[in-house]
Amino acid sequence: TAPTIPAYKTAFLQACLSANVLTFGTYTLKSGRQSPYFFNAGAFHTAPLLSAISTAYAHTIIAFLAENPDIPQPDVIFGPAYKGIPLATTTLLALHTLAPDSWSRTSYTFNRKEAKNHGETGSLVGSPLANKNILVIDDVITAGTAMRETIELVKKEGGRVVGFVVAVDRGERISEGESQSAMGLIRREFGVRTARIVGLDDLIGVVRAEGGGLEGEAERMERYRERWRASD
Numbered sequence: 001t002a003p004t005i006p007a008y009k010t011a012f013l014q015a016c017l018s019a020n021v022l023t024f025g026t027y028t029l030k031s032g033r034q035s036p037y038f039f040n041a042g043a044f045h046t047a048p049l050l051s052a053i054s055t056a057y058a059h060t061i062i063a064f065l066a067e068n069p070d071i072p073q074p075d076v077i078f079g080p081a082y083k084g085i086p087l088a089t090t091t092l093l094a095l096h097t098l099a100p101d102s103w104s105r106t107s108y109t110f111n112r113k114e115a116k117n118h119g120e121t122g123s124l125v126g127s128p129l130a131n132k133n134i135l136v137i138d139d140v141i142t143a144g145t146a147m148r149e150t151i152e153l154v155k156k157e158g159g160r161v162v163g164f165v166v167a168v169d170r171g172e173r174i175s176e177g178e179s180q181s182a183m184g185l186i187r188r189e190f191g192v193r194t195a196r197i198v199g200l201d202d203l204i205g206v207v208r209a210e211g212g213g214l215e216g217e218a219e220r221m222e223r224y225r226e227r228w229r230a231s232d
């Protein structure tokens with residue numbers, strides 16, 4: 001029998017397609033790669049879409065902590081600016097709705113892109129991170145540059161990164177000459193456990209299932225996957 005896909009994951013994938021969160025064309029990525037698809041977390045800007053993505057993060061986080069019982073309960077959900085800001089705040093609310101007893105003392109935090117030097121100062125909004133257990137959430141991981149900056153920022157503020165959860169793991173090699181994935185690098189180099197709502201295989205699956213003129217897009221995604229697929 002085929003493994004059952006959890007309802008939250010199906011709802012998330014459907015939302016990606018119906019709201020044009022997942023788009024097709026020729027995109028130049030932050031890493032300079034040319035991709036036939038793009039995942040834009042900024043397109044989750046209505047209440048039903050925010051609900052779909054935050055519920056999916058919350059279920060993914062709860063399963064991740066259940067599978068890794070030695071990970072301490074996070075004190076803070078950290079979402080890097082800008083796209084991580086609504087993701088961290090709504091995910092914290094969704095966690096609290098699903099399991100209020102476990103999440104009523106957890107905070108959210110995000111960084112400012114520009115440090116502020118009047119009023120309350122500093123580069124963070126939300127809970128301080130010093131000596132806290134921090135669960136980082138981010139939208140997409142490709143070559144891992146954004147992830148590295150975020151982990152370094154949390155460490156600089158004195159926080160302990162206890163997990164890293166992304167909505168979309170593109171499953172790509174960190175560079176042309178390397179076979180490991182950016183998520184693999186987080187686990188090995190930083191010793192941080194990781195989880196994802198979906199990977200590229202899930203995205204291709206939903207595009208294939210949609211049929212209706214998206215066959216060409218699915219094929220281009222499959223060719224891209226062959227070109228950039230990481231070993232783990």
Ligand code: OMP
Nearest residue numbers: 029030031038039140141142143144145146
């Ligand atoms: P890396 O820093 O190479 O891992 O790229 C991840 C970042 O690229 C994300 O945080 C996004 O800002 C952006 N991005 C997307 O938003 N969606 C994509 O599908 C691909 C990228 C990207 O540029 O790789």
